[in-house]
């Protein structure tokens with residue numbers, strides 16, 4: 001009888017300690033700002049080094065295909081034609097399929113003419129995955145800047 005009473009008391013005090021610890025965690029979180037935002041009515045401004053949709057400058061590309069070789073899945077498609085008079089390649093078309101791209105940034109890093117750059121654009125949802133295959137015209141479109149988006153409500157997380 002005495003043993004069972006002791007065991008009951010021990011278990012009750014242990015349970016009370018766990019409940020107290022749980023309350024401390026709850027109190028700790030009550031002091032913090034909210035992490036979630038009401039997307040799409042609120043949007044976060046991506047950080048400076050955010051790796052979003054790739055931007056491509058057609059006129060700067062020399063069709064060297066370095067971007068293809070450094071891509072883990074050889075993704076960029078570079079269509080070019082050799083010009084015998086000028087003795088150099090002429091770029092005809094360029095495309096990247098964002099349905100397969102992992103946004104590693106290798107192509108941007110190694111491009112010798114800096115014609116590729118990563119934007120802060122991340123809203124790329126489509127109903128047909130084939131629409132994610134961007135040609136050089138789609139890649140050349142300037143990114144929508146989150147800061148000038150009328151939908152953007154500044155986030156308390158970023159302190160703005």
Ligand code: SF4
Nearest residue numbers: 061062064065067111
């Ligand atoms: S690495 Fe740059 S310059 Fe070379 S083909 Fe790719 S995008 Fe064009």
Ligand code: SF4
Nearest residue numbers: 071101102104105107
């Ligand atoms: S970001 Fe990475 S995966 Fe995407 S095209 Fe460039 S190298 Fe390939």
